[in-house]
Amino acid sequence: MKKLPLIIAAGLVATASAASARDYIEVVGSSTVYPFTTVVAETFGNKTKFKTPKIESTGTGGGAKLFCAGAGIDTPDITNASRRMKKSEFDTCQKNGVKDIIEVQVGFDGIAFANSKKAPQMTLTRKDIYLALAKTVPGKNPGELVLNPYTTWKDVNPSLPATKIEVLGPPPTSGTRDAFAELALEGGCKTFDFIADFKKSDSALYKATCHEVREDGAFIEAGENDNLIVQKLEANPNALGVFGFSFLDQNSDKVQGSIIDGASLTFDTIADGSYPVSRPLYFYVKSAHIGKVPGIKEFLAEFVSEDSFGDDGYLVEKGLIPLSEEKRAGFREDATKMTSLSM
Structure with missing residues (x-):
């Protein structure tokens, strides 16, 4: 009988751990990039085995604050931005353990x-x-x-x-x-x-x-x-x-x-x-979450595909001004190789 509380406690820990895990991608940030990311998320959810990502419009600054709060999976995986990440935001990320960040320029607006x-x-x-x-x-x-x-x-x-x-x-x-x-x-x-x-x-x-x-x-x-x-x-x-x-x-x-x-x-x-x-539009991905939250790598691949942000991609139909083919290839390579941003 004395062991029962320990068994219950262990069960509670396991339940809490399971509850803290996420099986969907969380995206915050720019209201301008929001509609583009929403379309990519819906396409991704329809064509893959993964759940449709949750997209929240918090504003660029608000998104950066949430994104840079820490590296745990209780923080967002991706933040959208209708300007490049500021040096002060990058420094906050680094200070809070968000060390490896992938930067992708989506296009222009x-x-x-x-x-x-x-x-x-x-x-x-x-x-x-x-x-x-x-x-x-x-x-x-x-x-x-x-x-x-x-x-x-x-x-x-x-x-x-x-x-x-x-x-x-x-x-x-x-x-x-x-x-x-x-x-x-x-x-x-x-x-x-x-x-x-x-x-x-x-x-x-x-x-x-x-x-x-x-x-x-x-x-x-x-x-x-x-x-x-x-x-x-x-x-x-x-x-x-x-x-x-x-x-x-x-x-x-x-x-x-x-x-x-x-x-x-x-x-x-x-x-x-x-x-x-x-101005240019961006999104930023937390590398530490790849492999911990399912589908991030695949979602990233969908976003930087020609079908998505290419000259004739479905985002152009929504009003996105595409990058040049050369720049798209560069950001696609950064995303594929998970190249970390440096400032």
């Missing part, structure tokens, strides 16, 4: 600055976008920076309509927000010579001036759900929204992208680099 088709299409410059949405902007005196005073688009540029500045966009945890700040806001910010000079003399001031978004209601954080932004634009034709090209492509009957610096947002303008607000 353009950031749409879109409005309802019920309203006229906007023609903007990155300078217009900066002046409309930055927290601080040049004042009336030379070299002066002031809190953003502009309330209408006409205030920013006399050629624009006198409608209230109201832009729905992603939160700070989003890779789309990071890319928007770097490509659109900073792109317009550095057209002012005295601010561009800050990059050498005071890099912290330069980043704050060029990346910080105003907090007075003109920019509205709408979460990680890009479909919700599209719905809100339909309901409010005077508003604009910031999200990835794939969502614009999928909702082209409802919303339209603005012309930015003379370039329309299309598949071709992203691919040839003429659209100024475009």
